[in-house]
Amino acid sequence: MSGTFLGIPPFPDAARSAVEDSQLRHNLRKATRTIRGKRTEAVDELGADWMRLRARGKEVKDHTLRHLDHYLEELERSVQRAGGTVHWAADAEEANTIVTRLVQETGESDVVKVKSMATQEIELNQALERAGITAYETDLAELIVQLGEDLPSHILVPAIHLGRSQIREIFLEQMAEWGTPAPADLTDDPRALAEAARVHLRERFLRTRTAVSGANFAVADSGTLVVLESEGNGRMCLTLPRTLISVVGIEKIVPTWSDLEVFMQLLPRSSTGERMNPYTSTWTGVAPGDGPQEFHLVLLDNGRTDVLADTVGRQALRCIRCSACLNTCPVYERTGGHAYGSVYPGPIGAILTPQLRGMSSAADEALPYASSLCGACYEVCPVAIDIPEVLVHLREEVAEGSGHLGEKALMAGAGAVFGSPTALEAAQRAAGLAGGAVPRHLPGLAGQWTDTRDLPGLPKESFRRWWKRDGRSEG
Amino acid sequence: MSSARDRVLGRVRAALADVPAGEDRRWPREGPEERPYADSHGEGPSLDVLVDRLVDYKATVHRVDAERLPAEVAACLERAGATRVVVPEGAPRAWFEGCPATLLTDSPERPRTLADLNGADAVVTGCAVAIAETGTIVLDAGPDQGRRAITLVPDHHVCVVRADQVVDGVPQAVRLLDPARPLTWISGPSATSDIELNRVEGVHGPRLLEVLVVG
Numbered sequence A: 001m002s003g004t005f006l007g008i009p010p011f012p013d014a015a016r017s018a019v020e021d022s023q024l025r026h027n028l029r030k031a032t033r034t035i036r037g038k039r040t041e042a043v044d045e046l047g048a049d050w051m052r053l054r055a056r057g058k059e060v061k062d063h064t065l066r067h068l069d070h071y072l073e074e075l076e077r078s079v080q081r082a083g084g085t086v087h088w089a090a091d092a093e094e095a096n097t098i099v100t101r102l103v104q105e106t107g108e109s110d111v112v113k114v115k116s117m118a119t120q121e122i123e124l125n126q127a128l129e130r131a132g133i134t135a136y137e138t139d140l141a142e143l144i145v146q147l148g149e150d151l152p153s154h155i156l157v158p159a160i161h162l163g164r165s166q167i168r169e170i171f172l173e174q175m176a177e178w179g180t181p182a183p184a185d186l187t188d189d190p191r192a193l194a195e196a197a198r199v200h201l202r203e204r205f206l207r208t209r210t211a212v213s214g215a216n217f218a219v220a221d222s223g224t225l226v227v228l229e230s231e232g233n234g235r236m237c238l239t240l241p242r243t244l245i246s247v248v249g250i251e252k253i254v255p256t257w258s259d260l261e262v263f264m265q266l267l268p269r270s271s272t273g274e275r276m277n278p279y280t281s282t283w284t285g286v287a288p289g290d291g292p293q294e295f296h297l298v299l300l301d302n303g304r305t306d307v308l309a310d311t312v313g314r315q316a317l318r319c320i321r322c323s324a325c326l327n328t329c330p331v332y333e334r335t336g337g338h339a340y341g342s343v344y345p346g347p348i349g350a351i352l353t354p355q356l357r358g359m360s361s362a363a364d365e366a367l368p369y370a371s372s373l374c375g376a377c378y379e380v381c382p383v384a385i386d387i388p389e390v391l392v393h394l395r396e397e398v399a400e401g402s403g404h405l406g407e408k409a410l411m412a413g414a415g416a417v418f419g420s421p422t423a424l425e426a427a428q429r430a431a432g433l434a435g436g437a438v439p440r441h442l443p444g445l446a447g448q449w450t451d452t453r454d455l456p457g458l459p460k461e462s463f464r465r466w467w468k469r470d471g472r473s474e475g
Numbered sequence B: 001m002s003s004a005r006d007r008v009l010g011r012v013r014a015a016l017a018d019v020p021a022g023e024d025r026r027w028p029r030e031g032p033e034e035r036p037y038a039d040s041h042g043e044g045p046s047l048d049v050l051v052d053r054l055v056d057y058k059a060t061v062h063r064v065d066a067e068r069l070p071a072e073v074a075a076c077l078e079r080a081g082a083t084r085v086v087v088p089e090g091a092p093r094a095w096f097e098g099c100p101a102t103l104l105t106d107s108p109e110r111p112r113t114l115a116d117l118n119g120a121d122a123v124v125t126g127c128a129v130a131i132a133e134t135g136t137i138v139l140d141a142g143p144d145q146g147r148r149a150i151t152l153v154p155d156h157h158v159c160v161v162r163a164d165q166v167v168d169g170v171p172q173a174v175r176l177l178d179p180a181r182p183l184t185w186i187s188g189p190s191a192t193s194d195i196e197l198n199r200v201e202g203v204h205g206p207r208l209l210e211v212l213v214v215g
């Protein structure tokens, strides 16, 4: 069974062990650099229109959020009109109870799943397991993570921390236990590994009658749900089963069908650096004789209304989960996703997680410090979320509040990893990195702390210049 | 009315206390022709751009005259050794003139079993719209496209695109599409980049996408 993020140590501790893991650092550097390059090309192809689409994306989401009650009710009506059933869940427990009951009503004990952040957030798989229902992840990376009893570390490429030989081992050891085994002569060629996944899941797709998904967008006026994907596992889950249950955060709404023309340009290019992802499925309620004949939409709050209530933090709900901010973040590149202790890693996780969970723990209070405030995340964000602004805002809340962590403990913990050039250089040497390819100093957590207090901090300008040379910013 | 619904909506309204009552809720505020972004990006003649993008995403593309279409359909299937071919009931019979393969017609009223689809070698369909700039073909379950399952389970999808179905940009396509129909947007064959960011074509969807651009 896949793991849980509970019990993951607060960011500075988790980050320290991660930067010491040279395999992880190597994978992350290679992966994030590759995506960054592709993304820049795909974005540049649209020329000046990119910034116009970005402004529009922001405007659409802001407008929706400011009238969210209205659009939620409109979405509900539209989905019902098209033959779907709408459920509301105020928190994770309510959502899990609803989905468990819906699956039980189908009489099935197996469900296939499309990669979905919302269901990870509420730990649906674990809840289903307690009810004797097995949830099979079907996205290749999610499958790897599930078989390896691991945790996702990236929004888009959850197994970014694993290399091909590790994946081969996981397939050889675990596939047989879950279904069709991997061939005994499996190599670590990505083609062979993808083929093994195809064979492993094919029979399950043809046989399973209930599917659980999330959605990238929910269109209020038409009642349409939208899922973008690459592999075809999404199409399998959304098309072949009899019953489809979609768990969707209340912030995923857009007002009208035509708004999709903005996001269908922003999301693929910003996410995978493609002009368009291989497959997008849209469905509106139930289509007689085509696809699932029963459709349930579960609208999930689970802390989102708390984020909405904060007029500065609210903008985090614009996020379309493209993961560009992760791929561009110097802190993420060094620590990986697990250090953030949440399904939402990277810069967006640093502002979303503590707001969703209400800064209820030391780990959540440390998250707003998991950044150098370099601003690269804001520049690449396709819906212009000013992540540094929200980070500073949340830091103020931590400092003012009766927090779980004193400033001193925080500075000491964070500084040990990012503030000390020696610790960082040691980690870099361990990873065999060329000195010229990375900045000698990361403006660390402690460094930024001093910056915001008008004390001499680390040289921000030279860092930014380096960052631009490295192709991280559209600048 | 469920209580969870009331609680969630109540929390949303409380969270939006800063939004002035009566704030303009019209959306969108302008007509389709006045949107503040481009309809397309002027990258060249539509058909050339479409072919270029399809090839870039590893689809196999053939440009054919209308009269040559049946011969080309037969040739595509023959090259792949496809003998059992799924065909939506509403596809023009003319496409398959002289085609030696066994045609398995499918419709929502008379659907093939999943085992039938899994045992088929290929599927031949039309499309609703194609977007040149992104190399995207959109299926809307129209009579010549059929149920979504038939273009998903067989490993080889042959798709006929007429020149008059091609638009330049995404906004133009969105305007032509009816959201009430189930839509599948296809840009190249199924692919994954989940293993060390290496792109591999062909996971669960058809591994071979062959596009016949007519005209």
Ligand code: SF4
Pocket: A318, A319, A320, A321, A322, A323, A324, A325, A326, A348, A377, A380, A381, A382, A383, A384, A385
């Ligand atoms: S915050 Fe912006 S850049 Fe980051 S994942 Fe969300 S949409 Fe993408």
